[in-house]
Amino acid sequence: MLEIAVGLAREAAATARRLRAEAIADVETKSTATDVVTAADKAVERQVIEALRRLRPGDGVLGEEYGEAAGETSGSAAGEKHGGAAGEEHGAAAGGGAVRWILDPIDGTVNYLYGLPQYAVSLAAEAGGEVVAGVVINAATGDEWTAYLGGGAYRGERRLRKVTGPVELSQTLVGTGFGYDARRRAHQGRVLAGLITRVRDIRRFGAAALDLCAVAEGTLDAYFEKGLNPWDHAAGGLIAREAGVIVAGLDGAPPGLDMVVAAPPAIFQPLHDALVELDAAGGP
Numbered sequence: 001m002l003e004i005a006v007g008l009a010r011e012a013a014a015t016a017r018r019l020r021a022e023a024i025a026d027v028e029t030k031s032t033a034t035d036v037v038t039a040a041d042k043a044v045e046r047q048v049i050e051a052l053r054r055l056r057p058g059d060g061v062l063g064e065e066y067g068e069a070a071g072e073t074s075g076s077a078a079g080e081k082h083g084g085a086a087g088e089e090h091g092a093a094a095g096g097g098a099v100r101w102i103l104d105p106i107d108g109t110v111n112y113l114y115g116l117p118q119y120a121v122s123l124a125a126e127a128g129g130e131v132v133a134g135v136v137i138n139a140a141t142g143d144e145w146t147a148y149l150g151g152g153a154y155r156g157e158r159r160l161r162k163v164t165g166p167v168e169l170s171q172t173l174v175g176t177g178f179g180y181d182a183r184r185r186a187h188q189g190r191v192l193a194g195l196i197t198r199v200r201d202i203r204r205f206g207a208a209a210l211d212l213c214a215v216a217e218g219t220l221d222a223y224f225e226k227g228l229n230p231w232d233h234a235a236g237g238l239i240a241r242e243a244g245v246i247v248a249g250l251d252g253a254p255p256g257l258d259m260v261v262a263a264p265p266a267i268f269q270p271l272h273d274a275l276v277e278l279d280a281a282g283g284p
């Protein structure tokens with residue numbers, strides 16, 4: 001499944017790159033006026049769905065732009081099922097198969113729009129509800145991260161050894177992101193204001209899948225975000241976990257809409273406790 005994922009993600013990244021010039025002239029909005037989707041997000045997602053239908057006809061697919069798309073004809077997959085911003089309700093695998101593919105065709109769509117080289121294709125395979133393989137490709141640079149369950153994490157050919165990172169929260173470089181809803185952002189801003197005095201510094205790069213890969217390879221020490229959908233963190237979460245990073249929600253919850261925290265073992269608990277104190281999973 002990882003081989004399939006890598007092949008499809010490379011083709012998808014090439015399409016995203018190729019379509020950028022024309023796609024940024026064809027932009028729509030989803031949940032809010034700042035939540036954009038380009039023609040390329042949709043074209044890339046259709047391309048991957050159609051390839052998966054050929055290669056793995058019984059599997060389900062959950063994508064950001066078309067939701068649960070398996071079992072439909074290719075016409076209807078292309079037929080604007082609905083925007084992925086409504087993805088919070090998506091859950092069960094479609095298509096009746098035990099395997100579900102989870103796709104973000106372009107994670108970091110705003111970066112894509114602006115030409116900031118920090119946007120990625122993220123594709124994961126989930127079996128029996130557990131993510132077992134994942135690939136994230138920065139479509140702008142070609143950098144590629146992969147993992148399969150129990151098989152370690154890789155950047156290209158290089159195995160990512162367990163990150164050691166800092167031992168104190170005060171020395172920790174923390175990545176995060178913001179939702180598209182203004183009320184949620186206001187809460188996220190308050191959380192950040194409480195956290196920034198307790199850590200080394202904050203980074204906001206704009207693509208959750210790449211943030212998780214950055215923690216996996218130690219170019220960020222830790223990351224947290226409220227409001228991520230499965231397509232944002234399925235592949236990157238596996239890559240981080242396979243590199244020895246703890247990826248979880250708060251208070252023992254699995255990573256999900258309420259919160260995704262990714263940090264090496266020494267930092268996870270202090271960061272977790274600070275986020276609980278700041279009510280990072282609360283608010284709208």
Ligand code: IPD
Nearest residue numbers: 106107108109177178206207208
């Ligand atoms: C977004 C990016 C961003 C994160 C948002 C995501 P999209 O994904 O990952 O970094 O802060 O929460 O929605 O919309 O570009 O696919």
